[in-house]
Amino acid sequence: MATEAHGGAAAEHAVGMPQLDVTTWPNQIFWLLVTLVVIYLVLTRIALPRIGAVLSERRGTITNDLTAAEELKQKAVEAERAYNDALARARADAAKIVAEARAEIQKDLAAATAQADVEISAKAAQSEARIGEIRAGAVAAVTEVALDTAHELVAALGGTADAQAVSAAVSARLKG
Amino acid sequence: MAEGGFAIHPMDQFVVKPLFGGEHVEWYTITNVTLWLGIAVLAIIALMVIGTRGRAVIPSRSQSIAELLYGFIHNMVEEVTGHEGVKYFPYVMTLFMFVLVANLLGLIPMSFTTTSHVAVTVTLALLVFFGVTLLGLVKKGPAFLAMFWVSSAPLALRPVLAIIEVISYFVRPVSHSIRLAGNLMAGHAVIKVFAGFASMAVISPVAIGAVSAIYALELLVAVVQAYVFTILTCVYLKDAVGDAHH
Numbered sequence: 285m286a287t288e289a290h291g292g293a294a295a296e297h298a299v300g301m302p303q304l305d306v307t308t309w310p311n312q313i314f315w316l317l318v319t320l321v322v323i324y325l326v327l328t329r330i331a332l333p334r335i336g337a338v339l340s341e342r343r344g345t346i347t348n349d350l351t352a353a354e355e356l357k358q359k360a361v362e363a364e365r366a367y368n369d370a371l372a373r374a375r376a377d378a379a380k381i382v383a384e385a386r387a388e389i390q391k392d393l394a395a396a397t398a399q400a401d402v403e404i405s406a407k408a409a410q411s412e413a414r415i416g417e418i419r420a421g422a423v424a425a426v427t428e429v430a431l432d433t434a435h436e437l438v439a440a441l442g443g444t445a446d447a448q449a450v451s452a453a454v455s456a457r458l459k460g
Numbered sequence: 461m462a463e464g465g466f467a468i469h470p471m472d473q474f475v476v477k478p479l480f481g482g483e484h485v486e487w488y489t490i491t492n493v494t495l496w497l498g499i500a501v502l503a504i505i506a507l508m509v510i511g512t513r514g515r516a517v518i519p520s521r522s523q524s525i526a527e528l529l530y531g532f533i534h535n536m537v538e539e540v541t542g543h544e545g546v547k548y549f550p551y552v553m554t555l556f557m558f559v560l561v562a563n564l565l566g567l568i569p570m571s572f573t574t575t576s577h578v579a580v581t582v583t584l585a586l587l588v589f590f591g592v593t594l595l596g597l598v599k600k601g602p603a604f605l606a607m608f609w610v611s612s613a614p615l616a617l618r619p620v621l622a623i624i625e626v627i628s629y630f631v632r633p634v635s636h637s638i639r640l641a642g643n644l645m646a647g648h649a650v651i652k653v654f655a656g657f658a659s660m661a662v663i664s665p666v667a668i669g670a671v672s673a674i675y676a677l678e679l680l681v682a683v684v685q686a687y688v689f690t691i692l693t694c695v696y697l698k699d700a701v702g703d704a705h706h
Contacts, residue, residue: 311485
């Protein structure tokens, strides 16, 4: 019956389910097996080894790249540490130089101050001496003026001045 | 089925016919089945061989797809069957690629869906069934039969469970094959029915919308059924090569 249905109507329209027409089964099964064998050979001979190789190669590449990246990162960390070290050293050097410069300046300043002090005290001594002279001069002048004045006073009052007695009296008076 | 100008022949798309004339389909006749099986082979070669010819570390688009499929099935085999099962990966991959590509090719309008035929899916399921059974018997010997003897159940229940287990074991190829063929056949027949309705002006917008929607669904079904077929194959394979613990 199936054969009849197939021979008659199948070419035009399906009668019932074509899937159940067992006359076509050997054909389908035969060609399916051929297909499967071809696919299997293509996959196992060419495709799967190739893809497997590519995948493992990629895994290797990625692993290598990660390792390289890790190394580079390590290097970067080292470089940063070296930079920081250099910076710290530079800072310490700078501080030392500043301290030295400051000490130098301090020393110069102290020397200059000392010299200035010496000069000032020399000048002060000179001035002192000069003031002493002036004062002495002034005292002499005052004595002379007092002596003269005393002489004149005595003369004006009508006495005769004993020069010796007047000068003794004036100097006694000046001391007092 | 012909009703005047309004004719729907949802099953016509499944008819096996010789390509180069002749009435009878002998086992060697080149038919539309042969054609679409051949196209499936060419599609697989295009994707898996030509698509990967660059062998690039940074893959091209087609190479990415091939690698994705490879990784997907490889992981599935490894996860489901364990480390022992990985050496059967090429067989599983062959089945998966064939079912996936045949399902997807079937969605091209006017094409022939080889995997909607029970003859094809039964052959695939029986290959898996016999392959797994023989492999199990060869690798484990009589211990393979211990999987029917549920040692965790009470002793009195074990013979009953053994019968159920044996039946379920032999039903496997049936469900394995009918699931695939049935899903595809039903979906494609429904598309054809709605496409037939599209010839009626009144409901044609609805029908075309439905065809589009079902087409999208069928795209999902095509991929999911290929996945289901493959993962069931892996589950069966696990009985033969994995550590039996049930």
